[in-house]
Amino acid sequence: MLTLRYLPHHEIEKLDSSQRIKKILEIVKKDNIVLLEGRLKDEEEAELISETMKSITNKFKGIEIASIESQSEMSFFQNLMLKTFMKNRSGMTIIGPASVIKEIKKDPKKIELLTKESKRKK
Amino acid sequence: MLAFLKKFINKVFRDLFRGRKELKIGLYGPPNAGKSTLANLISKDWLGEEMSTVSNILHETREINIQEKINIEKDGKKLTFSLVDTPGIATKIDYEDFMKKGMNKTQAKKRAKEATKGVVDAIRWLDDMDVVVVVLDSTEDPYSQVNITIIGNLEARDIPVLLVANKTDLKRSNVKNIESAFPQYDIVGISAMKGKNIDEFYEALLALAG
Numbered sequence: 001m002l003t004l005r006y007l008p009h010h011e012i013e014k015l016d017s018s019q020r021i022k023k024i025l026e027i028v029k030k031d032n033i034v035l036l037e038g039r040l041k042d043e044e045e046a047e048l049i050s051e052t053m054k055s056i057t058n059k060f061k062g063i064e065i066a067s068i069e070s071q072s073e074m075s076f077f078q079n080l081m082l083k084t085f086m087k088n089r090s091g092m093t094i095i096g097p098a099s100v101i102k103e104i105k106k107d108p109k110k111i112e113l114l115t116k117e118s119k120r121k122k
Numbered sequence: 123m124l125a126f127l128k129k130f131i132n133k134v135f136r137d138l139f140r141g142r143k144e145l146k147i148g149l150y151g152p153p154n155a156g157k158s159t160l161a162n163l164i165s166k167d168w169l170g171e172e173m174s175t176v177s178n179i180l181h182e183t184r185e186i187n188i189q190e191k192i193n194i195e196k197d198g199k200k201l202t203f204s205l206v207d208t209p210g211i212a213t214k215i216d217y218e219d220f221m222k223k224g225m226n227k228t229q230a231k232k233r234a235k236e237a238t239k240g241v242v243d244a245i246r247w248l249d250d251m252d253v254v255v256v257v258l259d260s261t262e263d264p265y266s267q268v269n270i271t272i273i274g275n276l277e278a279r280d281i282p283v284l285l286v287a288n289k290t291d292l293k294r295s296n297v298k299n300i301e302s303a304f305p306q307y308d309i310v311g312i313s314a315m316k317g318k319n320i321d322e323f324y325e326a327l328l329a330l331a332g
Contacts, residue, residue, distance in 0.1 A: 042274030049213055049271065050245050053238040058231075062214025065267045098214035106265045 002033060002100065002115065009037040009089045017044045021051050024095055029060055033096035033113075038089040039067045048095075064101040066111050067093035144190065145203040145331060146250060150276075151257040152268050153180045153210025156288040158187075160257055160314035161207040165189050167320070174207050179223045181237035183209045186247055196321075199328045208247060209240030211268050248275055253282045253331040260287035260311065261294040264303035273304065284330050287311045291318055 005027050012020045021044060027034050040048065045065070052063050069091045094104065094111060105112040149157040158174035165173040173189040175182055187207040194201045215237050220230035248254075254276050258264060276283045285304055287297040291313035301309050310326050312319045 042271065042278045045267070045271040046245050046248070046275050049211065049268075050242050052213060053215070053241045056215055056234070056238050058217070061216040062212070065213055067267065067270075098216070104267075105263065106267075 003031070005032045005034050007034050007036045012036075017041070017047060020044060021048050024048065025051060025055060028063055028095055028097050029055070031097055031100055033094065033100065036093040036095065039069075039091050039093050060097065060099070062098040063095055064098055064104045065093065065095045066104040066106045067091055068106065068109075068111060145201070145252045146206055147203045147327070147331060148206040148208055148247065148251040148254045149257055150208055150244065150248075150254050150272050151210060152259070152262075152266065153212050154178075155210065155257045155259040155262075156314045157210065157257045158183050158207055160255070160286070160288065160312075161187065161189070161205055163314050163317060163320065164192065164205055168192050168194055173205070180219065181210060181212075181215070181233065181240065183207060184233070184236040184240040185209065186240075186243055194324060194328065196324050196328055199332050201328055201332045203253075203331065206247065206251065208244040209237065211241055211244055211272060212237075213268060215241075248279065248281075251281055253284070253327075255284045255286055255327070257286045257288050257314075258300055260289050260297050260300060261292050264300045269303070273307075282330050283307065284326055285309050286323065288314050291316045 007024070007027070012023065015023065020040065024034055024036070025048070048063075048065070056062055094113065096113075100115060101113060102116045103114045105114065149161055151157050158176045161174050162172040162176065165171060169189065169192060174187050186209070189205045189207075192203055192205050194203075215234050217227075217230040217234035220233050221227060225233065256269070256272055256276070258269060273283065273285075285300070285307040287295070287300045287309050289295055290297060290311045295311075297309060297311040308326065310319065310323050312323050314320075
């Protein structure tokens with residue numbers, strides 16, 4: 001069974017970067033897939049990868065992550081307004097454990113989530 | 123506004139110190155994109171010796187490798203720099219993948235541990251780079267979040283970037299895919315293994331960092 005955990009922006013907006021990353025990793029390590037409203041900052045994504053690497057064990061093998069922008073064909077001005085007023089709230093980010101998600105395929109308009117086949121007891 | 127000011131100060135400092143210390147050019151990208159093959163080609167072309175070990179197994183490069191005092195000279199332009207070959211940046215590392223390549227459990231776990239440390243080191247070293255060559259495998263999907271994160275971080279730090287689409291000698295190579303994914307960059311398509319289009323790469327590097 002797959003569990004998706006929606007994380008609205010207001011749940012992380014008051015947290016600093018390290019607290020945000022800690023919160024996301026805590027959820028993912030419990031084999032949940034996080035649907036985050038908006039995007040992490042570029043520096044936060046790099047930090048998330050770093051912290052993921054430090055957390056890898058025989059059981060936790062890392063994460064799969066993908067984000068999409070809300071609209072890809074906006075003018076420079078529209079983009080600027082969106083970034084200024086919506087900050088990192090536009091678009092969506094999916095973060096899940098590598099033990100559950102095999103691959104995330106992405107193009108600018110869609111995300112395909114390929115999960116690993118679960119082992120069934122006979 | 124604060125971000126703009128931070129970028130401006132970073133750029134002023136970088137320009138100020140560029141004349142005093144040797145330029146550091148980093149090779150970044152996902153695992154197995156051909157960073158070490160390109161590093162070896164550059165090092166062999168200009169110093170006559172290779173600098174990194176290369177293999178088909180993921181995470182062959184697990185430590186930062188530095189080759190100092192590389193002098194490139196082309197069409198009257200000169201560039202002296204230290205070349206920094208970094209471990210591939212990944213979001214997941216599974217020791218069982220190494221076992222599938224013939225390693226025993228102990229070797230595989232050791233390699234996985236070293237690989238995770240390598241990724242952390244590569245990210246930490248980003249701040250030390252003056253110019254970065256992002257090496258992407260042109261046979262793979264360019265929209266992976268690792269590629270976007272690397273390029274986003276370089277943009278955020280205002281570090282000049284050269285994007286290289288490697289492995290153009292392979293049938294499945296698709297440089298246009300990379301051009302569509304990163305339209306804001308000029309892409310140089312090369313084959314580091316065959317030395318294909320390497321002159322164009324050196325010209326682009328000189329234009330960016332020279």
